[in-house]
Amino acid sequence: MEFYVQQILNALQVGSVYALIALGYTMVYGILTMINFAHGDIFMVSTYLAFFTSTLILGLASGLNPIVVFIATLLTAMFGTALLAVVIERLAYKPLRTAPRISAVITALGVGLFLENFMVAFKPVGPAPRFLPHLIPAVNFNIGGVTVSTIQIVIIVVSALVMLLLDTIVRRTMVGTAMRAISWDKFTAPLMGVPVDRVISMTFALGASIAAVGGTLYGMAYTIDPYMGIRIGWWAFISAVVGGIGNIRGAMIGGFILGFVEIFTPVFLPSTYRDFVAFSLLLVLLIFRPTGILGRPMVQKV
């Protein structure tokens, strides 16, 4: 029993990170029907932004309140990653918006490879895995045989808050309404006075800063390296597709499903089967429910 509760907690922890990254894929797809294959690597860059910021802050002032260090690191990573995504969108994707879909896909893959190789070549990063400095004290609690760490609590709670905030932004604010409008019909949106290009930039910024929350949280629990974005990016992308790509709540649900696949596969099968199970899930779903769990079939527009 304790074993399963423990695994569920672990699945929630991993699933939170997948969900946060999946949101970026789904938001960009929702607004541009484009899959931003660089998103996993943008997530990777965010972990290094968190690494350098926290190292710098702790180096300059070591006696700071951990909450201040954590929040400063988080905000810096979010801002820097948002900026990176907006620049990528402007320079690499926007010129291709009217080009065939495949051009943007290839460009996104290219941008991802560039980020990976840039980080490997960039001296202060390099190929070796790294640990983030301890942002908050890691304390384990034992509750009825189940181990819960402060890190785990922070990851699950912060992710939940961020998802709640995003859901509110998309459903309640003017920008969120504009995002949904553009995803339905980007040709009519300007006639409402909506600056479509600016809203698209905001979507990239929002998706990237949420990935940066995921990146900072991930870095608190695991090692980081320049190639981490590939596998995690794929898992988050599958999360988005499983939940129904283009659907915000779907991405959240998909992230948690993939978190459970990751943690529970080794319980029943050899752990090397993890990717096999994840991709099988994707294939089966694509066959029986091509629009994902929450996605609606594309409605033909007149």
Next chain:
Amino acid sequence: MTSNGALLSVEDLHVAYGSIRALHGISLEVHEGEIVTLIGANGAGKSTLLRAISGLVPIQSGKIRFGSADLRAVSAHRIVEMGVAHVPEGRGIFANLTVMENLKLATWSRKDRKALRQDYQRVFDVFPRLAERQNQSGGTLSGGEQQMLAVARALMTSGRLMLLDEPSMGLSPVLVRDIFQTLRAINAAGTTILLVEQNARQALKLAHRGYVLETGSITLSGNAAELMVNPSIKKAYLGG
């Protein structure tokens, strides 16, 4: 205002889609307070003209002036902010947003946020059906209700000029009469209207002046009453 006092003036406008030339040298004017209609058959270039005014398609050559402003090279959302509302062909309702969200979105560029409450009230007075359905998604509305919503959104942008692209399309004669009556009231309340229609009879009845567009060129223009009795218009657009 332009030198001749028109609210909107289009001069020698050329527009093409790639190698397809849609408008070859159009000139027209709309004065403050007028209802002007542009009639023409399918494919004549009516929608293209409205899209060019709204900044949705690039202009090859010619001038478009709104008040004292040159609209060339102004982006579409800025043109709305300057006071040109556009009810697009096919209504362009966001089916995934509620009626209220559709209306709210149209206020994006408004600076006079204090007047909003009053404007929602005005829109709901004009279209009580929309008030009843404000929390329903746009996709669940009937064709007539969608057209009401499209006009209501244009009102919410609080433009001085309203461009309408075939608002009668697909509606029953009764609904068409209602919509046209509403347009008359909107105009009486101070909004200038440029109405594109294939439904020439209704449009000419409503308008002060009219233009006839044929394959990208204006072939006739004049007072609506005169156009109504013009033999060639009667033959081509009014069913004899």
